[in-house]
Amino acid sequence: MKIEESKLKLVADTIRCLSADMIEKANSGHPGAPLGMADMASVLWLEYLNVDPRDTNWKNRDRLVFSGGHASSLVYALNHLSGTGDVTLEELKTFRQFGSRCAGHPERNEMPGVEVTTGPLGQGLAMAVGLAIGAKMKNRTNRTWVFCGDGDMEEGISHEAASLAGNLALGGLIAIYDFNDIQIEGLVTDTNTDDAKKRFQAYGWKVLEIDGHDYTAIDKAFKKAIKIADAPVLIIAKTTIGKGAPTKAGTHNCHGAPLGAEEIAAMKKSLGFNPEESFQVSQEVYDIFSKRASKCRRLRNKYIKESLEKPFSSPNREALLACLPKFDPSKSVATRNANGEVMNALAEQFEQLVGGSADLEGSNKTGLKKYSWIKKGDFSGRNFHWGVRELAMAAIVNGLTAYDDFRAFGATFFVFSDYCRPAIRLAAIMKLPSIFVFSHDSFYVGEDGPTHEPIEQLAALRTMPGVTGWRPADANETGYAWVEMLMNEDGPSCIMTTRQNLPILEGTNAEGVSKGAYIIYKAGEQNEKTILFIATGSEVSLALDAAKKLAIEGVAVRVVSMPSMKRFLDQKCSYKEEVIPSEMKKRVIVEAGSRFGWDRFRLDYKTTSFITLDHYGASAPYKRLQEEFGFTVENVYSKAKELI
Secondary structure: OOOOHHHHHHHHHHHHHHHHHHHHHHOOOOOHHHHHHHHHHHHHHHHHOOOEOOEOOOOOOOEEEEOOHHHHHHHHHHHHHHOHHHOOHHHHOOOOOOOOOOOOOOOOOOOOOOOOOOOOOOHHHHHHHHHHHHHHHOOOOOOEEEEEEHHHHHOHHHHHHHHHHHHOOOOOEEEEEEEOOEEOOEEHHHOOOOOHHHHHHHHOOEEEEEEOOOHHHHHHHHHHHOOOOOOOEEEEEEOOOOOOOOOOOOOHHHOOOOOOHHHHHHHHHHHOOOOOOOOOOOHHHHHHHHHHHHHHHHHHHHHHHHOOOOOOOOOOHHHHHHOOOOOOOOOOEEHHHHHHHHHHHHHHHOOOEEEEEOOOHHHHOOOOOOOOEOEOOEOOOOEEEOOOOHHHHHHHHHHHHHOOOOEEEEEEEHHHHHHHHHHHHHHHHHOOOOEEEEEOOOHHHHHHOHHHOOOOHHHHHHOOOOOEEEOOOOHHHHHHHHHHHHHOOOOOEEEEOOOOEEOOOOOOOHHHHHOOOEEEEEEOOOOOOOEEEEEOOOHHHHHHHHHHHHHHOOOOEEEEEOOOHHHHHOOOHHHHHHHOOOOOOOEEEEOOOOOOOHHHHOOOHHHEEEEOOOOOOOOOOHHHHHHHHOOOHHHHHHHHHOOO
């Protein structure tokens, strides 16, 4: 080690006291992990972590993830001591308070240096895999470090993510397992006796074991880990939760509650700090961090001077629209097939696009045909075999996108979006523009039966703030939706595509799709007597055919295609009124999914008819299910006639 152990101990103990003070002042937080991890964090930051506190977006910086987001006070203490983000002592005193950057769990975009928002256990570990893959794909030398704990190891997502990382021999990923054998209810061994070493070795990881409070052992492990280039590394560090707390260390009592004034005073006294003073930092500690920052600044400057990388330019809507494929209006095509054609056309224009499917590429058509597949020893491609790992896939996609050089996507059947929801939700919180492609979007899956027929998933996605969902009506809307997804840099996007063929519709247009809903057809005098159809996806063609039958009979009709409810609801009131006038109370709403959320477009119970699906599907050819469930032109027409 280049830094004396006495100085490392001073830094670690300062972090312990700052963390305890933050939590005590907030009367809320988790002191156990920060106190237990302080020794390892001090060695990592001051000896190995290549980050520049003055430029937290330096491309070749190391990425550091705290998968256990409850260790947030440790993050903020490190940021303050290092000068990252100009976090002041006064700001540390606002921990967990409204409007503070020092949130209960670290938040990307709110606190400089926080690569990803963590909290739900296991998500950070999986996102770290994505960050590490990003480094390999860009052929950079930065490492990805991730602190994880017993909770991360128990969550199922850790198995999926670690398995994929091992399969890819993902060198440059170093996970530090804070193994303190404590969880909220007591000992971890009460519920989990897995042999982590054997488990990760079976995945293909290199595993090291150390005492997490022995500075020499920590240093040797980190030094060895950074030399391992052909595999991810797990460092199992045996630690004491709440290290330094006189009576609560080593028990679950210090996991998720303030230590208390007496305990903190006793801890400070034993560590050589003033027990009467809060938020103490010596100038020596600041100087230690300043020296490290100067070295990292030189590394950053050298990289920028020597780098030949060109930054990606922002996407151009017109250029993307111009390269969309043309579809023969005389031929029907499933939107999953159209989706594949669109993706391949856009991939040449939008080189950031990378991703893959959860062992379903042959079904959801997401392969980028001109590009190779990422595999062990070769990260030059743009396609991924995620395997049957939806939980990890979605989180790794977030990690790749958070690396800031990619727009990553993951794909699976729509019914399995439930496995992706935790990561989609985090993407929304982070305002991260990850893309999720979901095929087989309704009961039209048919013979596979109710387990594979999504009913409530559309409504569930729509309840998630910041998530923009797209359910295109035909091949052309699919292309326009993809342009909008690539243009959206303010949150995740999801697209839902069909298994069954759909006709190419007249009247679709890019501008209408960009606003979420638009008039695709109208006939007759548009007034309060007009029958207004609102539909999405495969049901738009049903509404169109039913409306045209009524038009022949002299009935005034209007059909609105709504590929994105969220995008439409975000429009100005004047546009919403233009498309769905309040005077048009006679409405037929058609969607092959739950009615939940659609009542916002109902003005009167007596004059609104819903053709939705509020029960699970069945196993049968989809055309039979159409008849059984009422998703036919005849039934839509009949329901509309009842409103005349």
